[in-house]
Amino acid sequence: MKEPDFAERVYWLVTQIPYGQVATYGQIATYAGSPRAARAVGTLLRHSLENYGELPxxxxxxxxxxxxxxxxxxxxxxxRALLEAEGISFHQGQCDLRRVRWAPREVFWDVD
Incomplete structure (x- = not known):
C-alpha cells in the first residue's frame, strides 16, 4: 500500500479535528510529518473548497x-461564522487555544 503524500495526510488530519475544536497550521504540518510546512498547509486549505468540499x-x-x-x-x-456555530468564541479576533485546541493522543506520521 502506497504511503499517502503530504497533501493527503493534511486533508485526512483536518477531517479528524473534532467539532468545536481547532488546530493550527503548524500543528497539522507537524502531525503530517513536515513540521516546517505550516504555509503549505495554509495553501492546501485555501484551495480546499474547490477540491474537498466537505473538508472542515x-x-x-x-x-x-x-x-x-x-x-x-x-x-x-x-x-469565523462556521467556528462560532460550533461554539468557538473569539475575543479581539482570537480564540482561546488552551481551551479549544485539538490534542490527539497519537503521533500520526514521523517527521520527514
Missing amino acids: WQRVLNAQGRISFKGDLGRAELQ
Missing part, C-alpha cells in the same frame, strides 16, 4: 488562534 477547513487557525485570511475577507468571515 475552518477548524485550522494560525498559531495565535486567529483567522488568517490573506486578502479574502469573505472567506475569513465565513470561517
Whole structure:
C-alpha cells in the first residue's frame, strides 16, 4: 500500500479535528510529518473548497488562534461564522487555544 503524500495526510488530519475544536497550521504540518510546512498547509486549505468540499477547513487557525485570511475577507468571515456555530468564541479576533485546541493522543506520521 502506497504511503499517502503530504497533501493527503493534511486533508485526512483536518477531517479528524473534532467539532468545536481547532488546530493550527503548524500543528497539522507537524502531525503530517513536515513540521516546517505550516504555509503549505495554509495553501492546501485555501484551495480546499474547490477540491474537498466537505473538508472542515475552518477548524485550522494560525498559531495565535486567529483567522488568517490573506486578502479574502469573505472567506475569513465565513470561517469565523462556521467556528462560532460550533461554539468557538473569539475575543479581539482570537480564540482561546488552551481551551479549544485539538490534542490527539497519537503521533500520526514521523517527521520527514
